[in-house]
Amino acid sequence: MFSVALLSAGTAHAATDSATLGQVPGYFRQRIGDLTVTALFDGVVPLARSMLKDIDAKTVSALVANRYVPESKDGFQTAVNAYVVQHGDRVMLVDAGTAKCFGPTLGNVITNLRAAGYKPEDVDTVLVTHAHPDHLCGVATPQGAAAFPNAILWLAGADVDFWTGDEAQAKAPAPMQPLFDMARKAIAPYAAAGRLRRFGPGESIVPGVLAVATPGHTPGHTSFLFEAGRKERLLVWGDVLHYHAVQFARPQASFEADTDRRLAVRSRLDVMRRSAANGWWVAGAHLPFPGLGHVRREGDAFAWVPVEYGPVR
Amino acid sequence: MFSVALLSAGTAHAATDSATLGQVPGYFRQRIGDLTVTALFDGVVPLARSMLKDIDAKTVSALVANRYVPESKDGFQTAVNAYVVQHGDRVMLVDAGTAKCFGPTLGNVITNLRAAGYKPEDVDTVLVTHAHPDHLCGVATPQGAAAFPNAILWLAGADVDFWTGDEAQAKAPAPMQPLFDMARKAIAPYAAAGRLRRFGPGESIVPGVLAVATPGHTPGHTSFLFEAGRKERLLVWGDVLHYHAVQFARPQASFEADTDRRLAVRSRLDVMRRSAANGWWVAGAHLPFPGLGHVRREGDAFAWVPVEYGPVR
Numbered sequence: 001m002f003s004v005a006l007l008s009a010g011t012a013h014a015a016t017d018s019a020t021l022g023q024v025p026g027y028f029r030q031r032i033g034d035l036t037v038t039a040l041f042d043g044v045v046p047l048a049r050s051m052l053k054d055i056d057a058k059t060v061s062a063l064v065a066n067r068y069v070p071e072s073k074d075g076f077q078t079a080v081n082a083y084v085v086q087h088g089d090r091v092m093l094v095d096a097g098t099a100k101c102f103g104p105t106l107g108n109v110i111t112n113l114r115a116a117g118y119k120p121e122d123v124d125t126v127l128v129t130h131a132h133p134d135h136l137c138g139v140a141t142p143q144g145a146a147a148f149p150n151a152i153l154w155l156a157g158a159d160v161d162f163w164t165g166d167e168a169q170a171k172a173p174a175p176m177q178p179l180f181d182m183a184r185k186a187i188a189p190y191a192a193a194g195r196l197r198r199f200g201p202g203e204s205i206v207p208g209v210l211a212v213a214t215p216g217h218t219p220g221h222t223s224f225l226f227e228a229g230r231k232e233r234l235l236v237w238g239d240v241l242h243y244h245a246v247q248f249a250r251p252q253a254s255f256e257a258d259t260d261r262r263l264a265v266r267s268r269l270d271v272m273r274r275s276a277a278n279g280w281w282v283a284g285a286h287l288p289f290p291g292l293g294h295v296r297r298e299g300d301a302f303a304w305v306p307v308e309y310g311p312v313r
Numbered sequence: 314m315f316s317v318a319l320l321s322a323g324t325a326h327a328a329t330d331s332a333t334l335g336q337v338p339g340y341f342r343q344r345i346g347d348l349t350v351t352a353l354f355d356g357v358v359p360l361a362r363s364m365l366k367d368i369d370a371k372t373v374s375a376l377v378a379n380r381y382v383p384e385s386k387d388g389f390q391t392a393v394n395a396y397v398v399q400h401g402d403r404v405m406l407v408d409a410g411t412a413k414c415f416g417p418t419l420g421n422v423i424t425n426l427r428a429a430g431y432k433p434e435d436v437d438t439v440l441v442t443h444a445h446p447d448h449l450c451g452v453a454t455p456q457g458a459a460a461f462p463n464a465i466l467w468l469a470g471a472d473v474d475f476w477t478g479d480e481a482q483a484k485a486p487a488p489m490q491p492l493f494d495m496a497r498k499a500i501a502p503y504a505a506a507g508r509l510r511r512f513g514p515g516e517s518i519v520p521g522v523l524a525v526a527t528p529g530h531t532p533g534h535t536s537f538l539f540e541a542g543r544k545e546r547l548l549v550w551g552d553v554l555h556y557h558a559v560q561f562a563r564p565q566a567s568f569e570a571d572t573d574r575r576l577a578v579r580s581r582l583d584v585m586r587r588s589a590a591n592g593w594w595v596a597g598a599h600l601p602f603p604g605l606g607h608v609r610r611e612g613d614a615f616a617w618v619p620v621e622y623g624p625v626r
Contacts, residue, residue, distance in 0.1 A: 016399070016404065016430060016432075016435050020430070021349060021351070021430050021625065022430075022624075023341075024337055024338055024341055024342065028336075029337065041622065043624070066610075066618075067609070067618055068606070068607045068618050069621070079621070079622065086329070105624070116334070117334045117335075122329050288621040289621070289622040290622070294381045296379045296380070305380055308383060308602070309336070309354065309392070309602040310357055310383065310390055311336055311418070
């Protein structure tokens with residue numbers, strides 16, 4: 001049933017070289033009530049299996065195998081996400097990615113912000129969940145200028161004190177030392193311009209945004225609760241968890257890099273309970289990109305319900 | 314701490330009009346062994362709650378509420394996906410979307426194929442899981458020409474007979490009548506050019522691709538099992554399920570549009586068991602886009618594990 005004409009037609013075209021085919025751009029749009037939310041992909045970082053604590057190795061193995069988490073010799077592939085939350089003319093960015101602090105697999109927030117239709121100058125407010133490099137470095141350019149020249153930078157006072165002071169650094173182990181300098185450098189251009197704002201737990205930072213204290217991963221770690229309408233809410237929870245395949249099912253499992261592991265577990269349980277009970281939208285910095293969705297109860301623990309891709313209306 | 318200079322800088326820029334901000338393009342790339350797989354988003358279709366059968370309404374309500382499925386008055390938002398599977402120079406398309414058969418919320422396969430770096434002329438093989446409009450209409454242009462001018466079109470003989478013959482149409486209810494004409498029209502340009510191929514259950518269609526009979530939704534409904542390497546496999550399963558929030562947890566629940574609901578349940582259970590037991594990659598036409606991932610056992614039933622977004626290496 002083949003004809004010569006057909007066979008030649010079938011071989012006449014130049015085949016596409018699949019090696020050159022890349023991934024779709026790293027942004028994702030979701031309207032939530034009055035808010036237009038854009039998830040931005042900064043990149044991936046490997047998180048070592050050995051840094052999961054307060055859980056036995058066998059349980060970890062069963063959970064990650066069952067959930068098909070990509071793993072290399074360096075650890076589990078873990079996303080780093082940031083979020084633009086626009087309300088009317090107000091353009092707020094929660095976390096800013098890694099810039100050049102952690103190597104070439106990260107640092108794509110600005111590229112993806114532009115791909116998503118924004119310019120860095122559009123951002124008027126930068127809210128940072130905590131002062132770690134993959135959230136904070138991106139507020140500055142590699143040359144040390146403000147990456148968001150029109151923005152006010154908001155950071156919990158407890159994290160400003162901890163990560164830019166000398167006291168904690170003096171006690172910190174060697175691998176943590178660079179983090180202090182990175183935090184100081186990132187904040188510097190905003191501090192110099194009088195555009196750094198400190199806040200405390202439970203404060204209303206800007207209209208419609210509540211700072212929810214979720215300490216443990218760092219002393220000032222904060223989740224931001226956005227009013228999206230009369231009843232709808234979006235909680236951008238930062239680093240409430242790091243190992244999604246493990247810590248929804250076993251919230252008591254903790255991360256070695258947490259400043260206070262017990263407190264981090266308490267914050268995680270509290271915020272998961274509230275998210276599930278209230279049906280809040282959730283955005284997580286280390287949930288699989290876009291990291292938008294909901295938390296549901298699953299017996300004594302929780303499960304992640306990722307947003308469904310769809311057209312934006 | 315505000316300065317006049319800052320306030321004016323903050324208001325000088327033109328705010329981005331969020332109403333004009335769209336969704337990221339509808340493609341997603343994943344390497345699986347030797348294969349480069351590209352998911353293509355055709356659009357969304359509402360599937361009515363009332364068309365879910367063999368399950369009580371209360372269980373459905375609990376499942377969909379818990380899984381935050383977007384729902385309008387017409388039904389649950391349900392994705393329509395197609396897949397390009399490239400192996401070396403060979404460019405295979407599984408299912409082709411809806412073209413103009415089902416209105417303006419669908420018909421985006423060609424646009425997203427181009428966004429993903431392919432041209433319709435690159436496709437040498439079109440494999441269609443079954444002869445319904447949202448899988449088959451897209452093989453033809455609205456003018457009745459072959460949309461993939463260099464491709465051979467493969468369709469199960471049982472579906473060619475059923476959907477282009479007169480016998481089944483004579484017995485079919487009124488709402489199903491248009492489907493027969495749509496199937497005839499879509500196939501026509503390939504049949505006229507001698508480029509339509511029928512196949513039977515269990516046949517090796519092209520090198521490295523096995524036709525797995527999964528009948529029930531239609532008489533000839535087929536899933537395609539791709540060899541991706543020595544042990545890795547990708548099963549593109551078409552319409553093995555339609556209501557992901559319900560039918561993984563309750564595989565016995567069926568869809569009113571299934572030609573044979575009991576047979577569809579049997580095929581669904583069989584293919585979910587095999588996918589979970591073998592750790593196959595799965596691609597599903599009505600799973601949330603990109604619809605790529607794995608099936609895991611969850612007690613007596615199953616759960617969907619979506620792929621994680623990441624860079625393509």
